[in-house]
Amino acid sequence: MVLRETAADIGPTDIPSGKPRRWVEESDGWLLVGCILSGTMILGPIGPIVLGIAFWKLYKTVKAGTNVRPWAATIIGTFCLVDGLINFSPWTFDTFAHNTVLGETFITGYGRFFDGAFYLDYNSGALGGVANHSEKMWQYLAVFILMPMRVVSAWAFMQMRTWGLHFMKVSAWLYLFLWTGYTMAMSLDFPVRMANSEFGVAGWWMFNLFYLSPVFVLPYLYTVDKSRWSR
């Protein structure tokens, strides 16, 4: 027999009323909306405010000892979700909406700041949007496979689902694969990409440093008590 005494020992499926809970934590709705708004980048100035409210509400439950999800899983899951969305959303702008004023302003503006491939010969290729072939290849891999996989796995991970923990590991390894290939592609194309941007080498570091998420997330995923991911 297993005695469960503290809030942390109570599984996410144990509901006193017997009615299935929609979220693991009460304020997860705020958390999801904050992540989505931040992840679009276009609505980025609003997103972190909503996310701040969600974190404040979650932190109060941690202080009160009534939280179900470990605080570390909340931070790491949110980081992966925002990271996945800010890769997914802008790349889908370039894939599907490169002819719109909003899409072209955003993507070419990013290109002028950080990566010349996103504004030189823009919309001149067969698929529209970015004309650089290696960038287009990584973009399709990211938009159709890796980033949506990352986004859904991060949310399922935060909802304490068994498959969420499993998919987080799979998508983290794939992310490491993409990061290595993408970094190589950008470095080899440096003269036509970063060299044609305002930030140059500094921009390369500014962006790529934050995308090292798998390096910090994988050790956590492999040492965590997986019995808690049981929904």
Add this chain to the structure above:
Amino acid sequence: MLHDALILAGMVAADALILAVWWFLGSRLVPAESSPPAAEATVTKTPLLHRVLTVICFILLVGLLVECMAMFPAILVRFGWS
């Protein structure tokens, strides 16, 4: 304007569809081995490692959020609409 709105609506629909397909696939690809019950679980005690990783991820998350907040306004201020 209407032309752009239609394309953007299509993009949002495509995004939702892609995410829904992956959610569907992920939720059906549960690993063969089931999670052990809590009492029998092999708990690896790594509180220090978890604390360090949480702090690093929090710092990186703050960096990403600053990027999210600043990027589009900075583009509009510096380059204007295309």
